[in-house]
Amino acid sequence: MINIIWVALFLIGLIYAAIHGTIDEVNKELFASASAAIEICIGLISILIFWLGLMKIAEKSGLLEKLSSLFRPIMRKIFPEVPPDHPAMGYILSNTIANMFGLGNAATPMGIKAMEELKKLNGGRSTPSRSMITLLALNTSGLTLVPTTVIAIRMKYNAVSPTDIVGPTLIATCCTTLAALLIDRFFYYRRTRKGRK
Amino acid sequence: MGAVTVLSTWLLPCLIAIILLYGTLKKVPAYEAFVEGGKEGFSLAVSIMPFLVGMLAAVGVFRASGAMDAFVHLLQPLLAAIGMPPEVVPLALLRPISGTGALGLMSDLIQTYGADSFIGRLASVMQGSTDTTFYVVTVYFGAVGIHRSSDALKVGLLADLCGVICAVWIVSLVFG
Numbered sequence: 001m002i003n004i005i006w007v008a009l010f011l012i013g014l015i016y017a018a019i020h021g022t023i024d025e026v027n028k029e030l031f032a033s034a035s036a037a038i039e040i041c042i043g044l045i046s047i048l049i050f051w052l053g054l055m056k057i058a059e060k061s062g063l064l065e066k067l068s069s070l071f072r073p074i075m076r077k078i079f080p081e082v083p084p085d086h087p088a089m090g091y092i093l094s095n096t097i098a099n100m101f102g103l104g105n106a107a108t109p110m111g112i113k114a115m116e117e118l119k120k121l122n123g124g125r126s127t128p129s130r131s132m133i134t135l136l137a138l139n140t141s142g143l144t145l146v147p148t149t150v151i152a153i154r155m156k157y158n159a160v161s162p163t164d165i166v167g168p169t170l171i172a173t174c175c176t177t178l179a180a181l182l183i184d185r186f187f188y189y190r191r192t193r194k195g196r197k
Numbered sequence: 198m199g200a201v202t203v204l205s206t207w208l209l210p211c212l213i214a215i216i217l218l219y220g221t222l223k224k225v226p227a228y229e230a231f232v233e234g235g236k237e238g239f240s241l242a243v244s245i246m247p248f249l250v251g252m253l254a255a256v257g258v259f260r261a262s263g264a265m266d267a268f269v270h271l272l273q274p275l276l277a278a279i280g281m282p283p284e285v286v287p288l289a290l291l292r293p294i295s296g297t298g299a300l301g302l303m304s305d306l307i308q309t310y311g312a313d314s315f316i317g318r319l320a321s322v323m324q325g326s327t328d329t330t331f332y333v334v335t336v337y338f339g340a341v342g343i344h345r346s347s348d349a350l351k352v353g354l355l356a357d358l359c360g361v362i363c364a365v366w367i368v369s370l371v372f373g
Contacts, residue, residue, distance in 0.1 A: 002334070002346040009255035017262035025261040033257030037249040041242050049238030056234025058216045061223040099328075101208050112241060112340040119341045126344050133349045136337060140293075140330040140353035141360065147325030153304050154321060159312030165321040168367045172326035175363040180356035187348040 044108065051109035055094065064090030078138075078181065081121075081131050088117035092135060099138075100145050111139055134184050141180035144173050241340050248339030252331060256295055265291075281365050284316050288323055293357040296329035319368045327360040 017026045058064045068075065068089040075082075075089055082088050091114035098107035114135060122129040128136075147169050154162035220227045259265055269287045276286045284306065292299045306320040330353035334346055 002350055005350070006251065006255050009259040013255075013258035013260075013262040013264050016264035016267065017258075020263055022261065022263050025263075026258050029257040029261030030254055033253040034250045037253040038246060040253075041246045041249060044245070045239055045242040047238075048242050049235040052238045052241075053231035053233075053235030054213065054216055057220040057225055057227050057230045059234075060225045060230050061216075061220040063216060063219045106209070106212075108336065109238070109241075111337055115337050115341045115343075119343070126342060128338065128343050128345070128347050128349060132338075132343070133347060133352060136334060136349045137352045137356060139333045139337065140328050141356045142326065142328030144325060147321075149300065150303070150321045150325040153300075153307060154312045154317075157304075157307045157312045157317075159307075159317075162312070165318055165325065168318075168364075168371050169322045169325040171367050172322050172360060172363045175367075176327055176356055176360035179359035179363075180352060183355045183359075184348075184352045187352055191348065 047105045048109045048112075051106050052113065055091070055110060055113065058094075059087060059090065064094065068093050079131050079134060081129065082118070083121075086117065086121065088114055088121060088131075091117055095135070096138060096143065100143055107139075111135070130188055133188070134181070137180040137184040138177065141176040142173060143177045145170065244342070245336055245339045248335045249332075252335045256298075256331070260295070260298070276361075279362060279365065280369065281361070282316055282319070284310070285319055285323065288320055289361045292323060292327060292361075293330040293354055296332055299324060299329070315368070315372060318372050319364060322368050323361060323364045326364055327357055330354055330357055 013026060017023045055064070064087065065085065068084070071093055072084050072089075075093065076084055079089070079092065082092070091110050095107050095110040095114050098110055115132060118129060118132045118135065119125075122132070146166065150165065150169070151162050154165070217227060220230070266287075269290050272290065273283050273286050276289065277283050281289065288299060288302045288306065291302055303320045303324045307317045310316040312318075312321075330350070334349055334353060338344075338346060338349070
């Protein structure tokens with residue numbers, strides 16, 4: 001699916017530009033966005049090094065394991081295929097908690113680390129396992145307690161009470177996350193049924 | 198709500214302190230472990246590069262050509278039917294594709310309609326309640342070398358749709 005979407009974005013864009021004479025903008029944007037992508041990656045380097053380093057300490061000291069045992073009952077339900085004592089569980093939890101507090105910087109390295117561990121559990125295959133899709137669903141729905149960036153922008157534009165959207169955002173984000181988990185389950189059962197045929 | 202904001206500013210430093218203290222108590226050579234773990238960071242960032250360049254370039258072409266606007270125009274009546282103000286439709290469509298693009302649009306909406314208007318609040322909730330699906334799929338799967346997304350993208354995008362509907366519904370209920 002990602003192959004089709006990727007090609008479609010390019011082709012539709014190029015054809016549309018050819019018809020509407022916006023090809024100059026497209027040429028400019030093409031390389032501007034490519035270099036923007038590299039800038040994002042460069043920005044990620046320092047964050048990745050810092051958090052992966054820190055998490056290594058947490059892993060070696062057993063802190064990560066302790067954390068996962070705390071939330072074991074819920075996580076077992078959401079990730080039934082991951083052994084509860086596996087380091088992947090600790091990383092998944094750290095990722096979720098970092099996301100909840102709007103620490104996107106810390107969440108990405110932990111999420112990637114969790115993916116790595118899940119890939120090992122999946123025998124190193126290059127297709128995603130059930131748990132990997134669940135983790136992704138959890139991340140795309142963006143469970144946040146405090147949307148810090150949004151609050152900052154609302155402050156900038158003189159909102160009477162910049163934080164009055166925190167409550168509604170929390171309800172919305174919980175609904176989205178719940179929906180993501182349900183949709184993920186639905187697709188999982190559909191996949192397994194197809195596999196049996 | 199002030200307490201929540203204070204909590205999130207202090208959480209990071211506290212977390213770092215706890216990890217370092219606990220590690221030292223458990224006699225882990227903290228600095229060595231940090232360097233060992235950090236080594237992976239660079240190669241990880243580099244391994245994401247081709248995925249992100251490919252995805253952002255495709256999205257860039259789609260947007261710069263004007264096809265994005267046409268697409269939004271096409272879907273406007275459909276989303277307006279579920280009670281969404283037409284002004285925020287572009288934001289709803291851009292949110293899963295481009296995080297920075299959506300942030301720009303949201304600031305624009307707040308500036309135009311005011312932070313305390315219905316549209317301004319709805320835009321804020323929509324921006325805050327979900328993450329950029331394309332970016333998350335690209336970075337997380339790219340970093341560990343998963344080339345086929347399987348159902349991941351479908352799950353993410355359907356969840357985004359639910360998120361948008363939830364946001365409209367809740368904001369209408371609370372502020373409407």
